[in-house]
Amino acid sequence: MNNAIIRFDHVTVTYGAIQALQDVSLEVEKGMIVALIGANGAGKTTLLNALTGVVPVKEGHIYLRDEDITGMKSHLISQRKVAHVPEGRRIFAELSVEDNLRVGAYNLYKDKARIKQLMEMNYELFPILAERSKQLGGTLSGGEQQMLAIARGLMSEPEIVLLDEPSLGIAPIIVEKIFEFIVKINQMGKTIFLVEQNANLALETASYVYVLETGRVTNHNTSEVLLKDDSIRKAYLGL
Amino acid sequence: MTMIVQQLVNGITQGGLYALLAISYSLVYGVMSLVNFSTGSIYMLGAVGAWLLCNYLISDFLLSLVVGFAVGFALAFILEKIAFKSIRGISRISSLICTIGFSQMLNELTALLFGKATKGMPSFFSEKAFEVVGVTISWLQLILMLAVVVVLVTLQLFVYKTKMGLAVRTVAMDNTTAGLMGINVDRTISIAFSLAGACAGIAGVAGCIYYRSVSAYMGWIPGIKSFSAAVFGGLSSMPGAILGGYLMGIIENFGVQIFSTGYRDVISFVVMIIFLLFCPAGLLGRKKTTKV
Ligand SMILES: Nc1ncnc2c1ncn2[C@@H]1O[C@H](COP(=O)(O)OP(=O)(O)OP(=O)(O)O)[C@@H](O)[C@H]1O
Ligand SMILES: [Mg+2]
Numbered sequence: 001m002n003n004a005i006i007r008f009d010h011v012t013v014t015y016g017a018i019q020a021l022q023d024v025s026l027e028v029e030k031g032m033i034v035a036l037i038g039a040n041g042a043g044k045t046t047l048l049n050a051l052t053g054v055v056p057v058k059e060g061h062i063y064l065r066d067e068d069i070t071g072m073k074s075h076l077i078s079q080r081k082v083a084h085v086p087e088g089r090r091i092f093a094e095l096s097v098e099d100n101l102r103v104g105a106y107n108l109y110k111d112k113a114r115i116k117q118l119m120e121m122n123y124e125l126f127p128i129l130a131e132r133s134k135q136l137g138g139t140l141s142g143g144e145q146q147m148l149a150i151a152r153g154l155m156s157e158p159e160i161v162l163l164d165e166p167s168l169g170i171a172p173i174i175v176e177k178i179f180e181f182i183v184k185i186n187q188m189g190k191t192i193f194l195v196e197q198n199a200n201l202a203l204e205t206a207s208y209v210y211v212l213e214t215g216r217v218t219n220h221n222t223s224e225v226l227l228k229d230d231s232i233r234k235a236y237l238g239l
Numbered sequence: 240m241t242m243i244v245q246q247l248v249n250g251i252t253q254g255g256l257y258a259l260l261a262i263s264y265s266l267v268y269g270v271m272s273l274v275n276f277s278t279g280s281i282y283m284l285g286a287v288g289a290w291l292l293c294n295y296l297i298s299d300f301l302l303s304l305v306v307g308f309a310v311g312f313a314l315a316f317i318l319e320k321i322a323f324k325s326i327r328g329i330s331r332i333s334s335l336i337c338t339i340g341f342s343q344m345l346n347e348l349t350a351l352l353f354g355k356a357t358k359g360m361p362s363f364f365s366e367k368a369f370e371v372v373g374v375t376i377s378w379l380q381l382i383l384m385l386a387v388v389v390v391l392v393t394l395q396l397f398v399y400k401t402k403m404g405l406a407v408r409t410v411a412m413d414n415t416t417a418g419l420m421g422i423n424v425d426r427t428i429s430i431a432f433s434l435a436g437a438c439a440g441i442a443g444v445a446g447c448i449y450y451r452s453v454s455a456y457m458g459w460i461p462g463i464k465s466f467s468a469a470v471f472g473g474l475s476s477m478p479g480a481i482l483g484g485y486l487m488g489i490i491e492n493f494g495v496q497i498f499s500t501g502y503r504d505v506i507s508f509v510v511m512i513i514f515l516l517f518c519p520a521g522l523l524g525r526k527k528t529t530k531v
Contacts, residue, residue: 075423086416104420106405106409
């Protein structure tokens with residue numbers, strides 16, 4: 001890929017003695033949905049966290065639109081139009097739905113009109129959030145929280161949306177809905193980098209997929225090719 | 240009856256000082272999950288700043304408060320930059336010990352430069368304000384009460400109505416996610432810490448004017464008492480800390496009335512301990528959500 005908007009170049013991340021990522025290289029092409037699949041503890045969350053400055057990178061470099069962002073603070077990466085929807089949603093439990101969205105648009109704080117516009121857009125996309133706008137974030141159901149987490153991410157007008165297991169702990173029927181949203185968001189022109197344990201969903205939604213095993217990229221290809229790959233079918237699709 | 244009202248008035252005046260200190264603890268605890276035991280020393284240095292101003296430059300009430308604010312803010316800003324930023328997130332216990340160490344250092348350094356002897360402050364507003372059915376309220380009490388309320392209200396407005404206030408609340412809830420939202424976590428913590436210092440500094444000035452004395456060790460007891468008051472109200476809740484501060488002042492003054500002045504410091508702690516046995520989270524405290 002030569003149109004890479006995100007690029008990992010031989011990245012290693014460690015937690016003390018644990019090597020969570022080992023020599024990982026990958027690229028996410030602009031405008032696409034790219035997925036990263038892997039089992040529990042493979043290092044998927046670590047990879048996104050390294051990208052957004054939540055955990056330090058030990059070796060290698062990470063590039064965003066050809067700018068080296070290795071070791072950059074989270075808020076600076078957010079200001080570069082990257083929205084990270086974290087694992088477990090991390091909704092601000094003591095803030096209302098509306099205030100959660102407002103925090104998402106923190107960098108636009110003064111631009112009330114724009115915030116209102118973005119909020120309306122999100123309420124249109126997720127009508128349930130409009131109904132719950134005054135409710136505290138912590139009292140929403142898991143599915144609603146996931147929608148709020150995505151909406152909160154969209155409030156910063158990102159070009160790139162990073163999603164960490166949006167299907168986690170959510171009923172299949174709601175998961176389906178959330179993935180419809182993801183496709184919709186991609187059609188709005190945003191690049192999506194999706195982390196999923198649910199390989200079926202990931203292969204269905206993404207056009208290009210990386211496979212992560214114990215901190216290493218062991219396979220990557222277009223979804224079409226991977227869906228026909230026997231090792232993938234066996235290990236991840238249970239076929 | 241008049242006695243009760245009189246003690247209530249005294250309690251609210253004194254409680255205001257505790258409330259300022261308690262909110263200082265609460266603000267720091269919120270964004271850093273750290274109890275800053277150098278709060279009492281910042282209180283003391285605010286008072287020393289006011290003493291220097293009144294003795295060498297100009298004896299002015301309002302300017303003294305401004306000096307207290309400035310000294311507290313600057314001191315806390317520096318402390319955070321040189322001491323707490325580097326060890327943040329490493330170990331909570333070592334940060335805690337660090338705050339105690341800094342407190343000790345500031346006290347001793349002040350004793351060395353300023354002397355160990357207690358010094359007097361000039362008196363402000365010493366005329367009686369009014370006497371209603373035997374209850375005396377001095378102008379000073381009235382003005383101090385008002386000053387404290389103004390500071391507390393301003394701080395609440397800052398926290399709940401401004402962009403930086405939203406950042407402070409967000410960082411207090413989940414600093415990692417706050418960073419992902421585009422909030423500069425380091426800067427937010429620095430500002431919250433400095434403002435907490437400013438509150439302690441103002442409290443120190445109010446304290447030294449109220450008691451008309453300044454000394455290098457004057458911060459210890461108010462520091463500990465208002466920490467208890469903050470825990471009493473619920474450390475993680477700012478309204479709780481304010482409430483705790485006022486209640487502490489009121490309980491203390493009634494206690495002194497009922498028992499004797501010698502028990503002043505004991506009474507409030509006994510009440511606190513008994514209360515916390517039954518309500519460990521404090522009056523308005525909630526269980527804190529997990530923080531990284
Ligand atoms: N803060 C941390 N300290 C120490 N080890 C960690 C930390 N975070 C993650 N790890 C370890 O790093 C490895 C990768 O974890 P990571 O959370 O990135 O996996 P994951 O692929 O996201 O897993 P899951 O699908 O369960 O979310 C695991 O072995 C994990 O135990
Ligand atoms: Mg994960």
